[in-house]
Amino acid sequence: MQLQLLINQQQKNVDVEPDMPLLWVLRDHLGLTGTKYGCGMAQCGACTVHLDGSPVRSCVLPAQAAVGKSITTIEGLNSSTGKAVQKAWDDLNVVQCGFCQSGQIMAAAALLEQKPNPTDADIDNAMSGNICRCATYVRIRAGIHRAATLRVNTTISAEGLV
Amino acid sequence: MNATDVMPLESPARRNFLRTSIQAGVGLTIAITLPLPGCVTGRDTQTSATASEFAPNAFVRVAPDSTVTVMIKHLEMGQGAYTGLITLVAEEMDARWDQMVGENAPADATKYNNLSWGKAQGVGGSSGLSNSYRQMREAGAAARYLLVSAAAEQWQVSRDSIRVQNGTILHPPTGRNAEFGEFVMSAARQSLPDNIPLKDSSQFVYIGKNVPRKDTGKTDGTAIFTQDMRLPDMVTAVIAHPPRFGAKVQQVNDSAALNVPGVLAVVTVPSGVAVVAKDFWQAQKARNLLQIQWDESAAFSQSSEQLLQQYHAAAKQTGMVAAARGDIGKGFAQASKIIEATYEFPYLAHATLEPLNCVVHIRPDGVDVWNGCQMQSGDQDTLAKLLAVSPQSVNIHTLYAGGSFGRRANPVADYVVETAQIAKAYGKPVPVKLQWTRENDTRAGYYRPLYVHRLKAGLDKAGNILAWQHHIVGQSILKGTPFESMMVKNGIDGSSVEGASNLPYAIPNFQVELTTMDAGVPVLWWRSVGSTHNAYATEHFLDQLARAAGKDPVQYRLGLLQGHPRHAAVLKLTAEKAGWGRPLPNDTVQGVAVHESFHSYVAQVAQIKRQADGFRLEKIVCAVDCGVAVNPDVIRAQMEGGIGYGLSPALMSTITLSNGSVVQSNFHDYQVVRMKDMPTVDVHIMPSVEPPTGVGEPGTPVIAPAVANALLASTGKSYGKLPLAETFI
Ligand code: FES
Ligand code: FES
Numbered sequence: 073m074q075l076q077l078l079i080n081q082q083q084k085n086v087d088v089e090p091d092m093p094l095l096w097v098l099r100d101h102l103g104l105t106g107t108k109y110g111c112g113m114a115q116c117g118a119c120t121v122h123l124d125g126s127p128v129r130s131c132v133l134p135a136q137a138a139v140g141k142s143i144t145t146i147e148g149l150n151s152s153t154g155k156a157v158q159k160a161w162d163d164l165n166v167v168q169c170g171f172c173q174s175g176q177i178m179a180a181a182a183l184l185e186q187k188p189n190p191t192d193a194d195i196d197n198a199m200s201g202n203i204c205r206c207a208t209y210v211r212i213r214a215g216i217h218r219a220a221t222l223r224v225n226t227t228i229s230a231e232g233l234v
Numbered sequence: 235m236n237a238t239d240v241m242p243l244e245s246p247a248r249r250n251f252l253r254t255s256i257q258a259g260v261g262l263t264i265a266i267t268l269p270l271p272g273c274v275t276g277r278d279t280q281t282s283a284t285a286s287e288f289a290p291n292a293f294v295r296v297a298p299d300s301t302v303t304v305m306i307k308h309l310e311m312g313q314g315a316y317t318g319l320i321t322l323v324a325e326e327m328d329a330r331w332d333q334m335v336g337e338n339a340p341a342d343a344t345k346y347n348n349l350s351w352g353k354a355q356g357v358g359g360s361s362g363l364s365n366s367y368r369q370m371r372e373a374g375a376a377a378r379y380l381l382v383s384a385a386a387e388q389w390q391v392s393r394d395s396i397r398v399q400n401g402t403i404l405h406p407p408t409g410r411n412a413e414f415g416e417f418v419m420s421a422a423r424q425s426l427p428d429n430i431p432l433k434d435s436s437q438f439v440y441i442g443k444n445v446p447r448k449d450t451g452k453t454d455g456t457a458i459f460t461q462d463m464r465l466p467d468m469v470t471a472v473i474a475h476p477p478r479f480g481a482k483v484q485q486v487n488d489s490a491a492l493n494v495p496g497v498l499a500v501v502t503v504p505s506g507v508a509v510v511a512k513d514f515w516q517a518q519k520a521r522n523l524l525q526i527q528w529d530e531s532a533a534f535s536q537s538s539e540q541l542l543q544q545y546h547a548a549a550k551q552t553g554m555v556a557a558a559r560g561d562i563g564k565g566f567a568q569a570s571k572i573i574e575a576t577y578e579f580p581y582l583a584h585a586t587l588e589p590l591n592c593v594v595h596i597r598p599d600g601v602d603v604w605n606g607c608q609m610q611s612g613d614q615d616t617l618a619k620l621l622a623v624s625p626q627s628v629n630i631h632t633l634y635a636g637g638s639f640g641r642r643a644n645p646v647a648d649y650v651v652e653t654a655q656i657a658k659a660y661g662k663p664v665p666v667k668l669q670w671t672r673e674n675d676t677r678a679g680y681y682r683p684l685y686v687h688r689l690k691a692g693l694d695k696a697g698n699i700l701a702w703q704h705h706i707v708g709q710s711i712l713k714g715t716p717f718e719s720m721m722v723k724n725g726i727d728g729s730s731v732e733g734a735s736n737l738p739y740a741i742p743n744f745q746v747e748l749t750t751m752d753a754g755v756p757v758l759w760w761r762s763v764g765s766t767h768n769a770y771a772t773e774h775f776l777d778q779l780a781r782a783a784g785k786d787p788v789q790y791r792l793g794l795l796q797g798h799p800r801h802a803a804v805l806k807l808t809a810e811k812a813g814w815g816r817p818l819p820n821d822t823v824q825g826v827a828v829h830e831s832f833h834s835y836v837a838q839v840a841q842i843k844r845q846a847d848g849f850r851l852e853k854i855v856c857a858v859d860c861g862v863a864v865n866p867d868v869i870r871a872q873m874e875g876g877i878g879y880g881l882s883p884a885l886m887s888t889i890t891l892s893n894g895s896v897v898q899s900n901f902h903d904y905q906v907v908r909m910k911d912m913p914t915v916d917v918h919i920m921p922s923v924e925p926p927t928g929v930g931e932p933g934t935p936v937i938a939p940a941v942a943n944a945l946l947a948s949t950g951k952s953y954g955k956l957p958l959a960e961t962f963i
Contacts (some may be wrong), residue, residue, distance in 0.1 A: 110589070171587045172636075
């Protein structure tokens with residue numbers, strides 16, 4: 073079935089089965105492989121993308137349900153909050169294997185949009201759906217706090233944070 | 235894997251290796267180097283050299299734009315292989331950090347073998363940095379030497395008057411300076427002396443400092459994992475495994491599966507039935523519609539409960555002696571107090587976040603494999619045999635792995651072989667990507683084995699340990715694998731007893747026994763291997779003894795560690811940093827453990843707080859001695875991650891068998907540590923001048939006994955099973 077999806081500010085037409093989850097449309101049909109498959113049942117968060125700004129697990133979201141909404145993937149995370157999260161991650165060497173990190177960053181950016189200065193309890197709540205088997209949790213937490221500070225204290229230029 | 239036969243860092247074999255590889259590096263004629271065949275990097279496939287580059291040896295290339303590419307011979311699975319190996323090259327080249335990039339080396343054991351494994355390429359046993367420490371420095375020093383010679387020639391000055399600093403070649407007397415890239419052509423004509431001096435540690439600019447990681451692309455989605463491979467004409471396979479280990483396919487009804495749009499074929503392979511389709515979703519949907527009859531006549535059909543009963547019975551007998559000193563009979567006879575304990579450990583899945591996968595392309599003239607490949611030589615040989623081709627024609631393109639923890643280093647290369655079998659059965663000369671579902675990954679075995687331990691100690695009146703008897707019962711990881719002849723000695727699989735047979739404590743009468751059980755459940759090393767269970771059994775038992783002796787657990791250990799200063803030092807440092815012995819709030823207690831694995835020494839203090847609805851794990855203080863700290867920040871990261879990884883089996887993870895079937899299937903029932911479960915972690919690194927040793931594994935085994943010892947301090951109970959029975963919130 074033909075679907076028109078708005079992904080990273082671009083209209084994309086795909087011809088997929090109606091029950092196909094957004095994750096596989098992104099990965100197998102549009103080549104947006106930054107969003108990962110880890111469990112397929114909303115348990116791990118590796119597939120987290122933004123749907124109208126809210127974090128969703130794309131492995132259980134039928135692509136059809138995303139029609140008419142704005143989808144953002146890690147490849148299109150251009151908001152100042154997103155950039156702040158990525159910079160904080162790089163500054164603190166958060167990643168290890170990296171497989172979970174697209175999902176972590178998407179979840180963290182969504183959290184910061186909602187709560188610019190999250191507490192540790194907010195972080196526990198918002199991030200416990202994102203498994204990191206390398207257990208980079210200590211640094212993800214620190215990264216979120218740092219990104220919160222970066223958002224407030226720095227100006228964002230077109231090229232990113234300065 | 236065992237890292238016991240690590241080659242001394244200064245060995246002649248190592249030096250010869252480097253000489254040869256430098257000489258073999260085309261006598262340093264400059265190569266118009268093309269990208270190594272199919273060398274896909276995790277970074278960017280397009281930046282592989284197509285212009286003239288200077289390649290003084292198999293590890294370093296310098297491009298005209300001064301980019302220095304380091305060939306990374308070991309899998310990057312998060313442990314920091316890129317950062318670590320690049321640090322060593324950059325150090326000796328005096329390069330600029332931002333001019334350094336990494337690229338996965340091809341599978342070629344003649345150049346990229348693990349020096350602590352002899353002729354094989356691969357990594358494990360936390361050996362990545364230790365085996366490369368001298369080799370990569372020498373590779374960098376050779377590159378620097380040749381570049382300096384080229385500059386000296388061009389500027390008509392002596393080599394001695396030239397300095398290299400932060401990627402710039404300088405001649406201070408004349409003020410001349412240049413970047414590496416300017417000498418790419420002329421450096422290749424220079425010759426190397428026999429002996430290239432390496433830096434003294436006082437001159438280090440990168441070793442021992444914090445640097446940004448070099449496994450890039452992981453924060454913007456551009457890093458390519460096996461899951462992300464897309465190749466022309468590639469098809470995707472999803473497999474149905476039998477519900478019980480050892481079952482065989484009897485009959486398949488695939489008519490419903492074949493009706494799913496996009497499905498190309500259904501093929502039967504020895505390990506199951508695979509659907510080949512255009513994309514994953516179609517393949518998975520069709521896989522779920524397969525009707526398969528399994529022949530379970532030879533299948534494993536026991537339950538964990540039954541295994542535990544058998545293992546407990548075996549533990550009461552005497553096992554094969556793996557280590558002994560003194561006379562335990564005499565020791566027990568003299569003891570005034572006897573303490574006994576048994577411990578149970580379940581099967582564990584590695585549960586890498588990237589479910590296992592592999593891409594195999596069988597071409598008429600060779601085979602290409604894309605995989606987060608941890609043991610290139612083993613996989614290459616296994617595939618060559620399977621497909622009846624030469625090992626050289628199996629091109630392995632190593633990609634970033636979304637975790638491994640030992641799982642991607644399987645001596646029988648299970649999922650790699652499975653992919654090749656599917657590709658072969660499919661029969662078309664196109665790349666086939668096998669993508670396991672999480673359910674495949676959880677249920678297909680190769681688990682950390684289930685174990686039962688029985689311990690007995692005799693104390694004298696003063697609480698001194700007179701005798702210690704430790705019996706380990708479980709499956710052998712190495713039996714029946716190509717590693718058996720090397721690593722199983724006189725019936726003792728060293729990986730079953732490591733961390734127990736070499737217990738550091740001064741105990742006059744000491745015996746460790748092993749009973750190897752056969753169960754048809756596939757098993758494998760799991761981050762820190764034997765120490766995953768041996769550290770818990772020995773360190774939790776030791777705390778029980780300290781309690782029986784009425785002694786402080788830290789002091790009690792220190793009294794027994796006279797001949798082991800590195801254990802004692804990390805223990806003291808951790809205790810001091812954790813404020814051990816200082817008053818704590820009433821509801822808060824600490825537990826301690828210390829353990830050596832892979833030649834690194836780790837001590838941890840776990841602090842827990844009792845609350846109305848359970849315990850809260852507040853913080854972990856960790857000290858590590860891993861020799862020279864090449865990348866302190868990577869070491870800290872590996873301790874944090876190793877602790878988090880070890881916390882899952884300590885608190886919640888279990889694989890259970892019921893009539894031969896695996897009960898768990900996905901993360902809802904194979905529970906792992908999440909953000910809310912993670913305590914703060916405070917890591918301290920011992921200053922050291924000893925050769926560097928591994929950090930990927932040694933942080934993992936210490937956490938479970940540290941937490942159990944904190945519980946013991948709080949409840950007075952010992953904990954005979956993992957995961958721990960108490961509730962953590
Ligand atoms: S893949 Fe969607 S939550 Fe795990
Ligand atoms: S970095 Fe490996 S799973 Fe998170």
